[in-house]
Amino acid sequence: MAAAAGVSITTVSDALNGKGRLPDATRRHVREVANRLGYRPSAAARTLRTGRSGLIGLTVTTYGEEPFTFTEFAYFAEMARAATSAALARGYALVILPASSRHDVWSNVALDGTVVIDPSDHDPVVADLVRQGIPVVSDGRPAGNLPVHAWVDNDHEQAVIGILDHLAAAGARRIGLLTGTSTDTYTRLSTSAYLTWCERVGQEPVYEAYPAHDPCAGAVAADRLLARPDRPDAVYGLFDPNGTDLLAAARRYGLRVPDDLLLVCCSERAAYATTEPPISTLSLKPGRIGTAVVQLLIDAIEGVGPGQPVSQVMPTDLIVRASSQRRPPRTTVSPPRTPEED
Amino acid sequence: MAAAAGVSITTVSDALNGKGRLPDATRRHVREVANRLGYRPSAAARTLRTGRSGLIGLTVTTYGEEPFTFTEFAYFAEMARAATSAALARGYALVILPASSRHDVWSNVALDGTVVIDPSDHDPVVADLVRQGIPVVSDGRPAGNLPVHAWVDNDHEQAVIGILDHLAAAGARRIGLLTGTSTDTYTRLSTSAYLTWCERVGQEPVYEAYPAHDPCAGAVAADRLLARPDRPDAVYGLFDPNGTDLLAAARRYGLRVPDDLLLVCCSERAAYATTEPPISTLSLKPGRIGTAVVQLLIDAIEGVGPGQPVSQVMPTDLIVRASSQRRPPRTTVSPPRTPEED
DNA sequence: CCGGCATGCAGAAACGTCACAGCTCATGGC
DNA sequence: GCCATGAGCTGTGACGTTTCTGCATGCCGG
Structure with missing residues (x-):
C-alpha cells in the first residue's frame, strides 16, 4: 500500500487518520490509491497498537x-x-x-x-x-x-406505588400481588414497596410468591391468589406472563375483568394491547x-x-388499558399498528 | 508473565496452548502462575498473529x-x-x-x-x-x-402451495393473496407460486400488493382485498402484520372468521395464538x-x-389454528404457556 | 551567508502473540 | 570416547498499525 502510493507507511497512516502535517494533495492522493486498491487498515493491528477494539x-x-x-x-x-x-x-x-x-x-x-x-x-x-x-x-x-x-x-418502588395508587383510584379495596421467591433486587424492592404501601393505607397484604424462572409456576400461583378466602379485587403481577395467567385464572373463577377484578402486570409485550380485555401494563422502557x-x-x-x-x-411508564379501569372510556377500534413511540 | 514464571515467552505460549514439547510439570507451573496473576493472553495480538478473530x-x-x-x-x-x-x-x-x-x-x-x-x-x-x-x-x-x-x-414455493392446498381442503373456493410490491426474492417466489397454483386449479387470481415496509399500507391493502366485487373466501397474507390487518378488515365488513373467511399469514408472532379467533400462521422456523x-x-x-x-x-411449518378450519375442533382453553419447541 | 523555523515526510520502536529454527544437555549405542 | 538422538527449552522474526523522533528542504530576517 505504502509502496503503491509512493510514500512511507507513516504517511499512509497519517493521511488516512487525518493526523500529522500533510498537505491536502498528499492526503487525497493516498486516499485515492487506498480506495483503488480496496485497502483497509487492519483492525487487529490497530487494536493491538492502540489498546482499543471498538x-x-x-x-x-x-x-x-x-x-x-x-x-x-x-x-x-x-x-x-x-x-x-x-x-x-x-x-x-x-x-x-x-x-x-x-x-x-x-x-x-x-x-x-x-x-x-x-x-x-x-x-x-x-x-x-x-x-x-x-x-x-x-x-x-x-x-x-x-x-x-x-x-x-428503574425506579421500582415508585413504579409499584404508582400502580397501587392507580388501582385504588379505580376503586380497588384489596390489592393483591403476584411476586417471586428469588432474592433479586427487582423482586425485593417491588415487594417491599408493596408491603410499605399496604401498611400506609391500612390494607392487609395479599400476595403469592413463586419461582419466576419456572414457566409453569406462574399460572398455579395466579390460581392460588384468586382462590384465597380473602380474594383480592385487584392484582398487580410483577412478571411478564402474569397478565395472561391472571386473566385465565379469573375466567376459571368466573371473575369479570375489570368489573370484578382489576389487573396490571409488568411487561413489554405488545400482545397485552389486544387481549380481551386489553391489560394495563407497566413498561420498564427497556429502550x-x-x-x-x-x-x-x-x-x-x-x-x-x-x-x-x-x-x-x-422512570417507568404505566400504560393504562381496560383491565384496570372500572369505567372504560368507550371501546374504540384502535388504529392499525400505531408505531410505539419512545 | 514469562519473567514471573521464570520461563521464556515461547514456553508460556506453548504451555497455555497445549503445543510444543513440554513436560506436564512445566505446563502446570505456567498455568498456575498465569492464574495467580490473572494473566489473559491478548486477543488483539493473537488476532493479528493468527489472522483469526473468532x-x-x-x-x-x-x-x-x-x-x-x-x-x-x-x-x-x-x-x-x-x-x-x-x-x-x-x-x-x-x-x-x-x-x-x-x-x-x-x-x-x-x-x-x-x-x-x-x-x-x-x-x-x-x-x-x-x-x-x-x-x-x-x-x-x-x-x-x-x-x-x-x-x-425456506422453500417458499412449497410453503405457498401447502397453504393453498390446506385452504382449499378447508373448503375455500376463491383464495386471495396479500402480497408486496417490492421485488425481493421472497415476494417474487411466493407470488409466482400463487399464480401457478391458481392456474393449475383453474382459479382466477385475486390479490392486492402493497409496499411491505410501510407500516400503514397493509391495513389499507387488506381492506381493498375484502372490498373487491370478487371477494375471496380465504386469504393468505405474506407479511407478519397481515393477520391482524385482515382480521380487522373482516370485522369492518361483518365477515366472520373462519365461517365467512379463512385466514393464514406468514409470521412468527406468538400473539396470533391468542387472537379471536387464533390465526393460522406459516412459520419460517428462523431458529x-x-x-x-x-x-x-x-x-x-x-x-x-x-x-x-x-x-x-x-422447510417451513404451517401452524393450523382456528382461522383456517371451517369446523374448529372444540375451542379448548390452551394450557398456560406451552414453551415453543425447536 | 547563516541561524531559526516552519513544512513535509521517513525511520524505528513498540504493542503481545505464535511459528520456526536452533541451542544445550543427557542418554545410549557401538 | 564419540556421534546420534531426543527432550526441554530459548531466541528471533513477523503480523500491521500508531507514535515519537528526526532528517531534509525551503523560506525568512539579519
Whole structure:
C-alpha cells in the first residue's frame, strides 16, 4: 500500500487518520490509491497498537442452558436493539456474550467494556472483568457488592406505588400481588414497596410468591391468589406472563375483568394491547435503559464524565388499558399498528 | 508473565496452548502462575498473529434509519438468538452490524466472516466483504448475483402451495393473496407460486400488493382485498402484520372468521395464538435458519466442507389454528404457556 | 551567508502473540 | 570416547498499525 502510493507507511497512516502535517494533495492522493486498491487498515493491528477494539460486550446472565432468558425476551430484545443503536452511533459495535458461554470465547475477544444485564450476586465473569480494569456498567442494581463502574435501573418502588395508587383510584379495596421467591433486587424492592404501601393505607397484604424462572409456576400461583378466602379485587403481577395467567385464572373463577377484578402486570409485550380485555401494563422502557447504559459505558471507556461510579434511576411508564379501569372510556377500534413511540 | 514464571515467552505460549514439547510439570507451573496473576493472553495480538478473530458479523440490511427492521422483528429476534447460540457453541462470538452503520465501525472490527440477512440487490457492504475474501453466508437467496459463499432459505414455493392446498381442503373456493410490491426474492417466489397454483386449479387470481415496509399500507391493502366485487373466501397474507390487518378488515365488513373467511399469514408472532379467533400462521422456523447459516459460515471460515457455494433449502411449518378450519375442533382453553419447541 | 523555523515526510520502536529454527544437555549405542 | 538422538527449552522474526523522533528542504530576517 505504502509502496503503491509512493510514500512511507507513516504517511499512509497519517493521511488516512487525518493526523500529522500533510498537505491536502498528499492526503487525497493516498486516499485515492487506498480506495483503488480496496485497502483497509487492519483492525487487529490497530487494536493491538492502540489498546482499543471498538467492541463492547452485551452480557446476559443466564439461568438455563440457552443464551437468553426467554421470560424477559421482549424486554431483552428492545433493550438490545437500543443498546446496539446507541453503540453504533458512537462508533462502537456490540458483541453478544452470555455470561455462561465457554471461557475461550470470552478470552478470545478484546472488549473495551461491557454491559451486564441483571448481574447475579457474585458473577465470576463480571468480577473477572472488573479485576482486569475493563469498564462494566450494569442494567439493574448490581446485587452483592459487585464493583461495577455504573448502573442504571428503574425506579421500582415508585413504579409499584404508582400502580397501587392507580388501582385504588379505580376503586380497588384489596390489592393483591403476584411476586417471586428469588432474592433479586427487582423482586425485593417491588415487594417491599408493596408491603410499605399496604401498611400506609391500612390494607392487609395479599400476595403469592413463586419461582419466576419456572414457566409453569406462574399460572398455579395466579390460581392460588384468586382462590384465597380473602380474594383480592385487584392484582398487580410483577412478571411478564402474569397478565395472561391472571386473566385465565379469573375466567376459571368466573371473575369479570375489570368489573370484578382489576389487573396490571409488568411487561413489554405488545400482545397485552389486544387481549380481551386489553391489560394495563407497566413498561420498564427497556429502550431508554439500553441507551443510557451504553452511554455511561462509553463515557467510562473514553474517560469522559465523572471518575466516580454513577447510578441512574429511570422512570417507568404505566400504560393504562381496560383491565384496570372500572369505567372504560368507550371501546374504540384502535388504529392499525400505531408505531410505539419512545 | 514469562519473567514471573521464570520461563521464556515461547514456553508460556506453548504451555497455555497445549503445543510444543513440554513436560506436564512445566505446563502446570505456567498455568498456575498465569492464574495467580490473572494473566489473559491478548486477543488483539493473537488476532493479528493468527489472522483469526473468532468474531462473525450478523448483518441486517436496513430500510429505514433504525438498525433493525421492525416488521420482521419476531423473526429476527429468534434467528439472532439461534445464530448466537450456534456461534458460541463453536467458539465464535457474534457482532451485530447493520449494513447501514457508519463505515468506521465496519472497518474497526476484524470479522472472520459474516451472516447477511436478506441481502438487497447490490449491497455495497456485502460486495466489499466478498472482495476482501471474507466468507459471507446469506439468509435468503442472494438477489442479483451477489457472490456469497453459501445461502440458506425456506422453500417458499412449497410453503405457498401447502397453504393453498390446506385452504382449499378447508373448503375455500376463491383464495386471495396479500402480497408486496417490492421485488425481493421472497415476494417474487411466493407470488409466482400463487399464480401457478391458481392456474393449475383453474382459479382466477385475486390479490392486492402493497409496499411491505410501510407500516400503514397493509391495513389499507387488506381492506381493498375484502372490498373487491370478487371477494375471496380465504386469504393468505405474506407479511407478519397481515393477520391482524385482515382480521380487522373482516370485522369492518361483518365477515366472520373462519365461517365467512379463512385466514393464514406468514409470521412468527406468538400473539396470533391468542387472537379471536387464533390465526393460522406459516412459520419460517428462523431458529433453524439461524443455526444453519452459522454452521455454513463457520465451515467456510475453517475450510471444512465443500469449496463450492452451498445452498440449503429449509422447510417451513404451517401452524393450523382456528382461522383456517371451517369446523374448529372444540375451542379448548390452551394450557398456560406451552414453551415453543425447536 | 547563516541561524531559526516552519513544512513535509521517513525511520524505528513498540504493542503481545505464535511459528520456526536452533541451542544445550543427557542418554545410549557401538 | 564419540556421534546420534531426543527432550526441554530459548531466541528471533513477523503480523500491521500508531507514535515519537528526526532528517531534509525551503523560506525568512539579519
